Amino acid sequence: MTAPLTPPPPPHEQSPDSAQDVWRSAPAEAGPGPHGATSAYAADGPGLKTELRDAAVITVAGIVAGALLGLLWAWLTPHVPLVGELVDKNWVVYLKDTEGEQAIGVDGTFTLLAVGFGVVSAVAVFLARRKGGVPLVVGLALGGLLASLLAWRLGVWLGPEKDVIAHAKAVGKGVTFPAPLKLGTKGALLAWPVSALLVHLGLTALFGPRDPDPYDNAYGQQPTPPPTA
Numbered sequence: 001m002t003a004p005l006t007p008p009p010p011p012h013e014q015s016p017d018s019a020q021d022v023w024r025s026a027p028a029e030a031g032p033g034p035h036g037a038t039s040a041y042a043a044d045g046p047g048l049k050t051e052l053r054d055a056a057v058i059t060v061a062g063i064v065a066g067a068l069l070g071l072l073w074a075w076l077t078p079h080v081p082l083v084g085e086l087v088d089k090n091w092v093v094y095l096k097d098t099e100g101e102q103a104i105g106v107d108g109t110f111t112l113l114a115v116g117f118g119v120v121s122a123v124a125v126f127l128a129r130r131k132g133g134v135p136l137v138v139g140l141a142l143g144g145l146l147a148s149l150l151a152w153r154l155g156v157w158l159g160p161e162k163d164v165i166a167h168a169k170a171v172g173k174g175v176t177f178p179a180p181l182k183l184g185t186k187g188a189l190l191a192w193p194v195s196a197l198l199v200h201l202g203l204t205a206l207f208g209p210r211d212p213d214p215y216d217n218a219y220g221q222q223p224t225p226p227p228t229a
Helices: 016-029 034-044 048-076 102-128 134-158 164-171 186-207
Strands: 081-087 090-095 176-178
Touching: 048 102, 048 134, 081 164, 090 164, 102 134, 102 186, 134 186, 164 176
Parallel strands: none
Antiparallel strands: 081 090, 081 176
């Protein structure tokens, strides 16, 4: 004798365990949910290797641009005038204009040029890679700092003679000659990386792509919870 088939209980009489099973399986099956959005975003990302490679390229490009900054600094910066005198058979070098502001102009010229290079580098990096990334930002800052160091040393090397006594002897007594380039404020070396980071951060905040909201329509296609008994 065959046992009668028992029909399944209606939805409102299902056990609480069955309802919990439905809720457990729903998020994994829902495509537009938080798991699906995260997977889509990760797949759309450039990848760590690509970001590290781009960061290395940005760093090298910044160092190359630092050579141009050094050339411009040595060319555009005002020179501090010095004068040599022979006192008791010894050469003495002193400032020709004790109230001049040329020394401030040396630091100011380097700072302004470095800020300009920082802004240009930040805009170029943002246009090349709008999605940004931590490696790119680190490469931008590191490249700007190394470029500033290179520009400083290159400008000093390309500037006037560093041995002021020998220079005074060469030009003669009472003849004005330029002082060697000297960066009095070492904080100017941070002008490039700081300006680049600030500009890149502002461009990313204003015009960068927005990350998808992982909770947008997270429960839009999930099944309706069963009514309680």
